[in-house]
Amino acid sequence: MNTDPNRWGIIYNPKAGTRKVQKRWKEIKEYIESKQVAFDYVQSEGFGTVEVLARAYASEGYRIIVVVGGDGALNDAINGILTSSAEQISDIAIGIIPNGIGNDFARYWDLNLDYKEAVDWIINNRRKKIDVGYCSYYDAHKHERRYFLNALNIGLGARIVKITDQTKRFWGVKFLSYLASLFLLFFEHKLYRVHLKINDEHVRGRVMTVCVGNASGYGQTPSAVPYNGWLDVSVIYRPEPLQILSGLWMLIQGRILNHKMVKSYRTKMVRVYKARNAAVDVDGRIIPSHYPLEVGIQSEAITLIIPN
Known part of the structure; x- marks a missing residue:
């Protein structure tokens, strides 16, 4: 001890x-x-x-x-x-x-x-108390809860993680695997039928990806702050091929929320009733996607040592 x-x-x-x-x-x-x-x-x-x-x-x-x-x-x-x-x-x-x-x-x-x-x-x-997101789910055996600092992704974001893990075995280098997965997904253009409840709104339809961010979410939730007690949500609907290119450019510039195929929310709870065939990742870790999922936030749950 x-x-x-x-x-x-x-x-x-x-x-x-x-x-x-x-x-x-x-x-x-x-x-x-x-x-x-x-x-x-x-x-x-x-x-x-x-x-x-x-x-x-x-x-x-x-x-x-x-x-x-x-x-x-x-x-x-x-x-x-x-x-x-x-x-x-x-x-x-x-x-x-x-x-x-x-x-x-x-x-x-x-x-x-x-x-x-x-x-x-x-x-x-120098210390600061920060929020922690969580995802509660059933793994086919028991109820589990996984915590996250950055973001939870459903659909495209999780697919990138999944393909990166698979291609990493061949490329050996994670960065090359990540680029390869982006290249494959650009041509795949896969959509997922989802049913979410965010605040009091039911969100239904075919989407490319959903990001629930406690922080920046690799640029998908650029306004999220991990110490305000809220989660930011970005829902990206079906874009055309040229809109994908403009969306990637806006993502790099931190302006993805301005894209016309993106709808954003701020909430304390997201219920995911359905996301057919969509992978789910929490901070880059793939988790079992047995629905429904409950995604929420615990305010000031952990202490972080931050820069001067």
Whole structure:
């Protein structure tokens, strides 16, 4: 049991990106040691182990848990902490050292790949309570709840994650796999028949994708703020081929909400009654899509160490 509230529990996720990224840990560790920070560290050994390690750190009394990884590792860590046996989860602070390609949540806080800046900010220990989204669902055996910091995607966004995971085996590099999946989906142009309830409105029809964002959602919910107690929702309807190109350009520029095929909402709860044949992902993790789903928010559920 750790009794030092200033001792860091570090989780290093070596599978968060390319080989070059994996080599950074030695430099990161040496820099932390040069700052005379007391810490323990463990390395994840594959899918799901970050969640187990974070749960163990929280249950063993660590009050500063640092994740060296991307969005997927951070999501696993949050789920581990929130399902731990720690007496005061609100006392646990999460530090992020971005490591990999998928660092959308870190970028929201202006955390870049400069690990020295990230370490210095964690040492400074400026804290902010933030909201956490959740998705409650039935996995065909029992009821589950998965938490997220960034976004939940139904349809296109989740398909990109799914195809990226499949093509990564061939390309070896996640970024190339991501580009390949976008290329395939551009020509696939698949639509999904959905039935959602957002606030008091029932949303029915054929859509390309739905994004429920606690933060930027990879540009799909650019106005979302992870500390205002609300979720932002973007529903993208059927665009024509040229509208897809303009939509991608507007997505890159952070103006996707201005696209005429996008309808946006702000809510505290989304009920998904149906999304036929649509994959669902939570912060890049595919979850079983047994409907209905309930997507909601827990205000100020976790503490994050943020930049100066």
